[in-house]
Amino acid sequence: MKIPNINKRKILSLLKEDKRMDGRKPFEYRDIHIETGLSINAEGTARVRIGKTEVIVGVKMDTQEPYPDHEDEGTMVTGMEFSSMSEERYENGPPQMDSIEVARVVDRGLRESRFIDWKKLCIKEGEKVWSIMIDIYCINDDGNAMDAASIGAVAALKMAKFPKYDEEKEEVLHGEISDKPLPLTEHVPFAMTFHKIGNKIIADPTRQEEDSAEARITLAVSSANKKEKMINAMQKGGITSITSEEMEKIIEQSEKIYDKVFPDLEKKIDKLKKEK
Amino acid sequence: MASSFTKRPDKRKFDELRPIKAEVGIIPNADGSALFAFGETVAIASVYGPKPLHPAHMQNPERGIIRCNYNMLPFSVTERAKPGPNRRSKEISMVAGNALASVVDLERFPGTVIDVEIMILQANASTRCAGINAAAMALAQAGIVMKELVSSVSIGKMDDKIVTDVIKEEEDWEEGEGATDIAITMTSKTKEITHLQLDGRIQTHRFKEAIEAAKEACEKIHQYQIRALKGEKIDETK
Numbered sequence: 289m290k291i292p293n294i295n296k297r298k299i300l301s302l303l304k305e306d307k308r309m310d311g312r313k314p315f316e317y318r319d320i321h322i323e324t325g326l327s328i329n330a331e332g333t334a335r336v337r338i339g340k341t342e343v344i345v346g347v348k349m350d351t352q353e354p355y356p357d358h359e360d361e362g363t364m365v366t367g368m369e370f371s372s373m374s375e376e377r378y379e380n381g382p383p384q385m386d387s388i389e390v391a392r393v394v395d396r397g398l399r400e401s402r403f404i405d406w407k408k409l410c411i412k413e414g415e416k417v418w419s420i421m422i423d424i425y426c427i428n429d430d431g432n433a434m435d436a437a438s439i440g441a442v443a444a445l446k447m448a449k450f451p452k453y454d455e456e457k458e459e460v461l462h463g464e465i466s467d468k469p470l471p472l473t474e475h476v477p478f479a480m481t482f483h484k485i486g487n488k489i490i491a492d493p494t495r496q497e498e499d500s501a502e503a504r505i506t507l508a509v510s511s512a513n514k515k516e517k518m519i520n521a522m523q524k525g526g527i528t529s530i531t532s533e534e535m536e537k538i539i540e541q542s543e544k545i546y547d548k549v550f551p552d553l554e555k556k557i558d559k560l561k562k563e564k
Numbered sequence: 565m566a567s568s569f570t571k572r573p574d575k576r577k578f579d580e581l582r583p584i585k586a587e588v589g590i591i592p593n594a595d596g597s598a599l600f601a602f603g604e605t606v607a608i609a610s611v612y613g614p615k616p617l618h619p620a621h622m623q624n625p626e627r628g629i630i631r632c633n634y635n636m637l638p639f640s641v642t643e644r645a646k647p648g649p650n651r652r653s654k655e656i657s658m659v660a661g662n663a664l665a666s667v668v669d670l671e672r673f674p675g676t677v678i679d680v681e682i683m684i685l686q687a688n689a690s691t692r693c694a695g696i697n698a699a700a701m702a703l704a705q706a707g708i709v710m711k712e713l714v715s716s717v718s719i720g721k722m723d724d725k726i727v728t729d730v731i732k733e734e735e736d737w738e739e740g741e742g743a744t745d746i747a748i749t750m751t752s753k754t755k756e757i758t759h760l761q762l763d764g765r766i767q768t769h770r771f772k773e774a775i776e777a778a779k780e781a782c783e784k785i786h787q788y789q790i791r792a793l794k795g796e797k798i799d800e801t802k
Contacts, residue, residue, distance in 0.1 A: 373597075382648065428591050
């Protein structure tokens with residue numbers, strides 16, 4: 289959707305002085321709130337708000353035959369939808385490219401970081417493994433649903449408990465949830481999204497800023513030993529190119545944002561998990 | 565023969581609603597939005613519009629239309645529901661849209677559409693009723709001209725007992741005369757029926773009792789809706 293150029297002009301003129309419409313600095317995130325307990329019928333849930341952007345995430349589990357090339361590993365499917373609830377522009381129908389892209393990037397962050405110990409999701413090698421299904425819905429879109437979705441997926445996985453399993457009948461007892469958490473590692477991936485507007489770079493864009501931006505970069509970063517940071521997934525969006533200098537600046541800023549935002553966020557999630 | 569259904573599984577009185585949650589304005593971007601919960605059944609709804617309807621050939625030059633979408637989230641139920649529309653959700657979307665359209669003054673908005681999105685976050689029966697209640701509140705919050713509000717409730721007959729606001733365990737009742745589930749939506753003042761669906765087996769002479777139970781329950785629900793629309797955040801589940 290085209291927004292009036294007046295907004296973009298205003299955004300650009302403020303950015304010249306490193307200012308933004310909502311008073312933030314270029315690389316400053318909005319407040320992030322996390323809740324759980326959305327559905328007693330889910331294995332895990334999370335509700336994440338970044339500013340006015342809100343996503344809800346649910347984890348459901350079942351069993352399936354493993355893939356032939358990973359006979360002793362569990363599986364995962366990630367789905368995302370910008371609900372028609374979330375903004376005037378979204379319509380009902382099959383997931384569009386923007387939703388698919390968010391799901392794919394979140395999925396890659398979770399997979400490549402090795403956040404999930406796949407081998408511990410094996411029930412019987414070559415025959416039966418656990419499958420994790422993550423469903424993400426944006427219900428209010430004020431920009432940066434990508435990062436909200438990523439945080440929500442991590443939180444919902446951390447909240448999740450295995451459903452009970454009938455060993456004799458070899459089937460899942462749907463609706464009965466155990467108190468056994470999922471086999472997760474210390475490699476917690478967090479996505480950070482940057483946008484290029486004119487020749488300026490910002491993090492955690494609002495919807496207005498997203499609509500004015502020419503290019504986008506998302507990085508999913510994990511840091512198991514809290515010293516070294518690993519990039520587990522990246523995705524560039526938009527047609528406009530990004531210079532290698534800009535890319536260096538983004539990487540540098542992503543390290544700072546990671547340290548500033550995510551250790552606290554992870555503590556919040558772990559606290560919620562204990563309270564649950 | 566003594567009735568096999570003597571007590572409700574959750575110990576409610578036969579005519580008692582589950583603890584209610586009701587709140588408006590939960591989706592900042594929407595023109596109107598609301599949450600409504602019957603105990604463990606939680607629905608949210610948003611309203612966008614009236615706005616021009618595209619494609620233009622779908623427009624009605626005499627009146628606006630309500631486009632309703634009911635969406636049961638995959639993690640709202642014990643066994644994951646496949647995302648996207650199915651026959652059940654399409655039918656519910658249609659009847660819910662009709663339940664709402666009958667009280668909206670659509671002649672004021674020719675050529676337009678009002679989009680109503682209903683999401684079920686957590687399900688323990690009566691999801692369409694919770695969804696319609698949330699949607700009616702969302703329409704009112706959006707300032708859309710309505711002749712009256714609507715309120716929706718499920719009335720059940722478990723064996724030979726008429727009960728209000730059915731839960732899953734009751735829906736599955738098999739003993740005696742079995743279970744009958746009636747979803748009813750009524751206008752707030754005149755208590756006219758704008759939506760009715762029934763599954764099960766109920767004697768014709770007992771159907772009137774069900775309607776009376778619905779009237780009473782809808783009046784109670786209406787009071788919650790009004791309180792929430794006045795800005796109160798109602799949560800009886802705590």
